[in-house]
Amino acid sequence: MTNNPLIPPKRVVEIVAFPDLQLLDVAGPLQVFASANEAAGKSGRPAPYTVRVVAAAARITTSAGLDLLAEPLPSADAPVDTLIIAGGESVHAACDDKELVHWLTARAAAARRVASVCTGAFLLGAAGLLAGKRAVTHWADCDRLARSFPDTRVDMNAIFVRDGRLWTSAGVTAGIDLALAMVEDDVGHAIAAAVARELVVFLKRPGGQAQFSAVLTFQERDREFDRLHGWMAGHLAEDLSVSALAGRMGMSERSLLRHYRASMGVTPARAVEKMRVEAACQLLATTRDPVKRVARRCGFGSEETMRRSFIRQIAVAPHDYRSRFSSSASL
Incomplete structure (x- = not known):
């Protein structure tokens, strides 16, 4: 030495x-x-x-x-x-x-x-x-x-x-x-x-701190909704209301709510929110897209709606998340 x-x-x-x-x-x-x-x-x-x-x-x-x-x-x-x-x-x-x-x-x-x-x-x-x-x-x-x-x-x-x-x-x-x-x-x-x-790994994983992917977690719980979850993950910016999801499953809204909650342990709305937050985390960590654009791409509609979802799901605001986990900083 x-x-x-x-x-x-x-x-x-x-x-x-x-x-x-x-x-x-x-x-x-x-x-x-x-x-x-x-x-x-x-x-x-x-x-x-x-x-x-x-x-x-x-x-x-x-x-x-x-x-x-x-x-x-x-x-x-x-x-x-x-x-x-x-x-x-x-x-x-x-x-x-x-x-x-x-x-x-x-x-x-x-x-x-x-x-x-x-x-x-x-x-x-x-x-x-x-x-x-x-x-x-x-x-x-x-x-x-x-x-x-x-x-x-x-x-x-x-x-x-x-x-x-x-x-x-x-x-x-x-x-x-x-x-x-x-x-x-x-x-x-x-x-x-x-x-x-x-x-060939992420400096900080785009999913932030979660051990699990929200989609993977849901898909592990019940095969009945596997295809629905896969479709939801690829169409986060579209209408994912209970009525839209029920129509896609060929079920009534009441039936979807009952079966989904029994199988997943959460409501369809909460599952959609989790998926959208996870997708937004990936974009915030790996792109330079403005937060407003990230909110639109992930289906939140507005930056404020996304902020409230972030606070509810991961207890941190989108801007704070990006400053902590972004891997797009210049070297």
Whole structure:
């Protein structure tokens, strides 16, 4: 490591592994930080990261059957910038490893920030690091996380959550989103965007923070309305009133309302609103279209109607959403 005061020291990132973990929970963030080093070098800047995979054993077999060679768990008080806990089905066995949990509690105290990928959040909870925090994990495990750590506010709709120095991400590939956000926070938008381009992923997913597509969620619930949902998604700027949808289904309005609510758990009007908000989020994040034009393209009719829907659905106004998630900024 250089002693040149004009060159900042590398940030040490440790990814904590354990037997039978999810391979991509390690490989995704690892590649993001490695690519950030490459992107920095191409721009004439020093590599910002030193990344290590650490574990209690020297060889870790992942759930995919691929072995990883890991460095030993370092001393709890050794310098470290970022501590990331991987996940996987075996995380609950790891939570029963008292030595690992004790080390993690102590190690987290030395880190500037601590993070988890997917079900790695359970290890953070076992180490007492989720108390009073907002967090997320894989959608299928959010309920269990909330039950296991009732003093944690679990947000099952988020791709990743940042609460102070604690970062948590949703399932598997969301670890890439989390790592990209860290890179952007550390070394700026240009490097993070270059990494996203290299890995062929979004710097910020156009859907914003949601783990699910509204259309996909609805289509998973009941096949009766599959075709209707597909048509709705492609015709958001058209008349999607209850009468129009009922006519398309060959049902009376009353019958549509009854069957739809029973199958979907929401009214047709609320489903339309969710789809329109999701589509508007994509346009706001990936285009430079004026907000008024986005509102028209997505079927809101007016900018004010869209604003009210955004507040109701995602608790943020369209202009604020664009400023936070737009990936169309010049590099």
